[in-house]
Amino acid sequence: MVCVLVAVRFEEPTRLLVGANRDERTDRPWHPPALLLEDPPVFGGRDLVGGGTWLAVNLDGAFVVGVSNARLGAPRGERSRGELVVEVARQGGLSEAVALVTELDLGRYGPFNLLVADASAVWTATNEPRPRLQREPEAVVVIANDPLAAPGQRVVRTRRQAAAFVAGDGPADVALRSLLADHEGPDPLCRHGKGYGTVCATLLELGPRRVVRYAFAAGPPCRTPFAELPLPPPRYS
Helix, strand or coil, X not given: CEEEEEEEEXXXXXXXXXXXXXXXXXXXXXXXXXXXXXXXXXXXEEECCCCCCCEEEECCCCEEEEEEECCCCCCCCCECHHXXXXXXXXXXXXXXXXXXXXXXXXXXXXXXXXXXXXXXXXXXXXXXXXXXXEECCCCEEEXXXXXXXXXXXXXXXXXHHHHHHHHCCCCXXXXXXXXXXXXXXXXXXXXXXXXXXXXXXXXXXXXXXXXXXXXXXXXXXXXXXXEECCCCCCCCC
């Protein structure tokens, strides 16, 4: 599963917007977002081939985990990167999720780029070409299947466009929705190909200790409306 993940963090008020396009074979089966775990409540779509998910949000901890494969497919014997997302997302909060990533043997998984974030901080991790975990200092973070240290034009262009709407006066969520549907350039954010392309998209907004909204388009976002999904209430202790 290949995702383009766009995370935009705001300081006043503190919040995080996340947009994700999932690029995949059009015949690969999946289920739309629902509860993946009940305790703790982890919400996201389900990949029916590799298992796990491409994007998950912990409703109690109000943090999100997303993955983009740095190489399509995983050799036999490598662990599912989708299951890695669920395992990280089931932690008690962002700090626990980041701590788990530092403890795991990331070499047991196929090459991946990982996003772990809440409204206060954004972290990225990869195991390609070697394990790396870092807190991102910038307000706009974009990852795809390029190496994190050598982003391609698709990532560079998307980061530039996201930074432009952050600096503007318009509604950031509307701009992010339009960005996910973008067809600019030879390698656009919303892809259409024979048997492969952008199969769905997600828009998330997180506040401090709260998932504000979860919108999902069950098809290419250029032609598929986003639907606001009802979420189970968090269980604060």
